[in-house]
Amino acid sequence: MTVAITGGYGFLGWHTACRLRALHGDEPVRLGREDFADPELLRRRLSGVNRVIHIAGVNRAETDEAVEQGNVQLARRLANALTALDRPVDVVFANSVQADLDNPYGRGKRASGDLLREAVGDLGGRFADLLLPNIFGEHGRPGYNSFVATFAHEVAAGRAPVVSGDRSIELLHAQDAAAALIGALGSDIREIVSGEPIEITRVLKFFREFHAVYRDRGEVPNISSPMRRNLFNTYRAATFPAMWPISPRVHADNRGDLFETVRSHGGPGMAFVSTTFPGQKRGEHYHLHKVERFFVVKGEAEIELRRLLHDDVVTFRLSGDEPSFVDMPTLWVHNIRNVGSTELVTMFWADQLLYPDSMDQYPESISQEAPA
Known part of the structure; x- marks a missing residue:
């Protein structure tokens, strides 16, 4: 066809x-x-x-x-x-x-x-x-x-x-x-x-709600319904890439540091942590609807993003010395690479639970236009 x-x-x-x-x-x-x-x-x-x-x-x-x-x-x-x-x-x-x-x-x-x-x-x-x-x-x-x-x-x-x-x-x-x-x-x-x-x-009203909790604080608003999620992704596209990255407030004392990675106001979600060796990368895919966050906790990382069917690449450099995160916009190919000399520790959060038979995840490389 x-x-x-x-x-x-x-x-x-x-x-x-x-x-x-x-x-x-x-x-x-x-x-x-x-x-x-x-x-x-x-x-x-x-x-x-x-x-x-x-x-x-x-x-x-x-x-x-x-x-x-x-x-x-x-x-x-x-x-x-x-x-x-x-x-x-x-x-x-x-x-x-x-x-x-x-x-x-x-x-x-x-x-x-x-x-x-x-x-x-x-x-x-x-x-x-x-x-x-x-x-x-x-x-x-x-x-x-x-x-x-x-x-x-x-x-x-x-x-x-x-x-x-x-x-x-x-x-x-x-x-x-x-x-x-x-x-x-x-x-x-x-x-x-x-x-x-x-x-x-x-x-x-929804857009104002999103702006109040997301644009100003990096918190994920209530996206428990398809309409809310779709409007939120529309709003996120309008904020990208200007609002990124975001560094949360770090609370430090003699025991170490504490900071929030995700604060969600409604809807499902899951989080996981990965370690990545120097020179290695993760990602190389895009989503149609999923809201996904990359939070660099330790090490040095470079995040690349390319809007699907476009050529220009947006790049962010993040460091665990100042813990920070970037949310992946829908319909943008993205990856994260360890560009440091030590292990990279990244926390990932998504608004969808991962089911292998129905993943909203489609492989593609930042550097190529043909479907993977």
Whole structure:
């Protein structure tokens, strides 16, 4: 199965590509603006593809007409490229629940769905039309992808956003949306994908709670429900890497030193300790949902992190001379290496209990892009 993702470098496209990589071992063809700007290039990029997840769209523009027609134009260019292939290609359309509403965005998405359904059907392919609610998650673009991304970045920066006109909004985490899109590949359906309703003020309340206990003190807030955990991971992405590392207060007396490693306000968790010999490393994996902490107790360590499907590496140097910790953001490959001349002692904490048959842990090296 060769899958292409339109809008593959955008928010939901990135999450979907990460999920295909983690759970299916697939390296999708990611299509961006340059591909859609050149019809011949788009056709060539699709030449070896038999399934497409169409996510590319226009959420905001200078005019209502640009929003509506921008979405239709993207769908038409995709349809023309598929028609030029002259063979069946299955398509999953990341549509919106607003497609049934009479507004510019809704009209554009509805027309896009109709256009693609006809083109795919004429070629003998299968078309899945998924109507998604409001999507949120890690690395959303503030002021564009959702109010959740905006709130997360504003609160993480210490500002105080204000809610005007509170109401209940149905939210779906980007990984759950990606799971639905991938699961619909090869099917002929039109389906509403449900999220979880939550008041806008409640989302902001959660972010303020996270900020108070996490950003200021390094304590883990109550993440006992999937919504809390997903919002927390969204907030954590907005704080990374600026808030790290954190060094807790050390209480010293004639007996030695004492310091807290984790203070959790709710939800499951487990802790373990490792020793690592000089020159050796641990990690080389990433997580989709797990909250994980590396706490250097003794020795000299270097922690490397790379956002999945990106090249830039973030590095932290930690020392047991000043015990400190860094939390691993979701969808970032990470490792820890002993860069000292003595044994490294590290405490690890995660919000999930470790079950070998259902680990949220996917191997990959910091230095390579191909799935392990």
